[in-house]
Amino acid sequence: MNSKKIMKAIGSIDDQKVAKFANLTCDACKKKNNKEDNLMKRIGVWLSAAAAVLILGVGIFGIRHIIIEHGISSHVHVPEEQASEDPTMLGFALNELYKNARMEPDTDRIVFDNGLESWRTFYDEHNISYAAVKGEVISTKYYGYWLNDENSPTISWGAEVSEVRLENIPTELNKLGLQAGATVYVLDSVKMIPADGDFFKLMSSKTGRSIENIEDLTDVDSFRFEITANDFEHYSFTPYVKNNTLPKVMGESYFMLICTSESVQSQLSDIYDSIYYCAVSVPTNGEYGYIHDKLGFQFDLDIIRIAEEMVAYFS
Amino acid sequence: MEDDEIIKLFIERSEQGIVELSSKYGRVLMKVAMNALGNVQDAEECVNDAYLGLWRAIPPARPNPLLSYACKVVRNISIDRYNRKDYRRLQTGYEACLDDLEGVLVSDDNVEDMINEKQLASYIDCFLNQRNETDQLVFVRRFFFMDSCKDIAIITGFSNAAIRKRLQRIKADLKRFLEEREVIV
Numbered sequence: 001m002n003s004k005k006i007m008k009a010i011g012s013i014d015d016q017k018v019a020k021f022a023n024l025t026c027d028a029c030k031k032k033n034n035k036e037d038n039l040m041k042r043i044g045v046w047l048s049a050a051a052a053v054l055i056l057g058v059g060i061f062g063i064r065h066i067i068i069e070h071g072i073s074s075h076v077h078v079p080e081e082q083a084s085e086d087p088t089m090l091g092f093a094l095n096e097l098y099k100n101a102r103m104e105p106d107t108d109r110i111v112f113d114n115g116l117e118s119w120r121t122f123y124d125e126h127n128i129s130y131a132a133v134k135g136e137v138i139s140t141k142y143y144g145y146w147l148n149d150e151n152s153p154t155i156s157w158g159a160e161v162s163e164v165r166l167e168n169i170p171t172e173l174n175k176l177g178l179q180a181g182a183t184v185y186v187l188d189s190v191k192m193i194p195a196d197g198d199f200f201k202l203m204s205s206k207t208g209r210s211i212e213n214i215e216d217l218t219d220v221d222s223f224r225f226e227i228t229a230n231d232f233e234h235y236s237f238t239p240y241v242k243n244n245t246l247p248k249v250m251g252e253s254y255f256m257l258i259c260t261s262e263s264v265q266s267q268l269s270d271i272y273d274s275i276y277y278c279a280v281s282v283p284t285n286g287e288y289g290y291i292h293d294k295l296g297f298q299f300d301l302d303i304i305r306i307a308e309e310m311v312a313y314f315s
Numbered sequence: 316m317e318d319d320e321i322i323k324l325f326i327e328r329s330e331q332g333i334v335e336l337s338s339k340y341g342r343v344l345m346k347v348a349m350n351a352l353g354n355v356q357d358a359e360e361c362v363n364d365a366y367l368g369l370w371r372a373i374p375p376a377r378p379n380p381l382l383s384y385a386c387k388v389v390r391n392i393s394i395d396r397y398n399r400k401d402y403r404r405l406q407t408g409y410e411a412c413l414d415d416l417e418g419v420l421v422s423d424d425n426v427e428d429m430i431n432e433k434q435l436a437s438y439i440d441c442f443l444n445q446r447n448e449t450d451q452l453v454f455v456r457r458f459f460f461m462d463s464c465k466d467i468a469i470i471t472g473f474s475n476a477a478i479r480k481r482l483q484r485i486k487a488d489l490k491r492f493l494e495e496r497e498v499i500v
Contacts, residue, residue: 002416002417002418002419003416003417003418004413005432005435006419006420006439007409007413007416007458009433009435009439010459011387011391011394012387012433013439013443013455014440014443015378015380015387017443017451017455018387021451021452021456022343022382022383
């Protein structure tokens with residue numbers, strides 16, 4: 001375990017040292033490279049051009065492939081153009097939050113200027129360790145379905161997955177073994193409101209099977225929904241699927257990361273390959289649960305229980 | 316192509332930037348991933364992921380030097396992959412490094428003020444600054460790039476045994492250096 005930490009630390013050593021020793025090759029390799037260079041020269045421009053095209057093709061294809069895999073279409077079987085443009089977008093609220101957040105100088109603590117200090121009290125009272133982390137949202141996907149009852153529109157299920165590159169790792173979180181520059185996936189706010197009957201199943205894009213147990217939740221990024229309800233026509237399901245549609249939240253942001261006990265974290269790492277934390281979207285008006293209530297979410301700090309709920313509901 | 320020009324392509328969102336990056340540093344990045352994982356397919360995927368990571372990071376990032384940044388990204392991704400996948404049966408470079416570094420750091424779960432990676436990295440930097448260039452090379456190649464001792468021996472022209480001996484000495488000194496500063500993880 002210690003050696004893992006030191007290896008991670010070595011990953012953050014001075015850039016100049018890394019650069020200085022990065023391009024070393026032995027004499028034999030240099031000779032071999034020179035031979036290759038000469039060969040290339042002899043064969044001529046055409047081979048070079050062909051190689052370049054090959055590299056170009058592999059590069060672009062590879063990148064595009066990855067991007068597509070992270071896009072909407074591979075995860076959800078609902079046409080993108082049907083995605084809702086609801087103004088109550090969570091991102092709006094989050095943006096309001098983040099722009100009112102600032103880091104205390106020379107500390108790891110975050111300050112919210114809108115009376116949100118009550119969160120600290122809440123965490124402290126529940127013996128939850130927390131820390132502010134400065135990170136950059138690389139991408140955010142929001143998965144959710146409106147279950148539009150005429151009288152009471154609510155979100156039936158929603159989850160936001162953000163890919164976040166962390167810039168600073170507070171001491172409190174160091175035990176989790178993350179390092180600056182690491183990219184993590186942040187799962188935010190998952191909630192099902194029990195509905196009358198099974199309306200949809202959560203399907204794994206990877207396996208093509210429904211999520212049956214907690215181990216199947218390892219790849220949150222590739223969920224898709226399969227509507228199974230017979231009485232589906234009673235409701236209008238509006239897909240509320242967003243990809244990179246939180247522009248105001250994209251880029252540098254502050255995150256309130258919470259940690260439950262180490263044992264829970266350990267379980268988390270078993271369950272989620274790439275999700276290390278449950279991030280909490282903090283309400284803008286200082287009232288606990290404001291956003292979540294408004295959007296039909298129920299705030300819950302215990303991601304394990306959320307996961308279990310999901311499994312119980314969908315299995 | 317100069318690094319600045321590659322970064323400019325990234326900023327302009329030109330996919331040619333990936334091509335140039337791959338052309339210039341692809342071999343080094345592949346070497347890092349291969350050293351860590353010992354599996355061509357996984358290494359290639361890690362390098363591709365690294366390209367994607369860089370594509371997303373630049374802009375706003377404007378890393379200088381680009382090579383270090385790219386190496387760090389691919390190293391992180393490779394180690395992350397190692398941790399997620401069962402490589403235990405394979406003798407990977409990363410695992411060999413872990414074995415090598417065992418016992419260098421003191422651990423005490425009761426101590427509240429544990430050092431974080433950034434602080435630890437700065438201590439390691441400080442330690443390396445006190446060493447001669449050969450020691451720095453051996454250390455960085457071994458534990459950052461995860462080269463085998465044999466590879467380092469080829470690069471430096473020393474014998475394999477000499478590299479091993481030198482590494483032992485560096486590790487012992489690093490341990491003493493950290494203990495003197497009461498560095499605990």
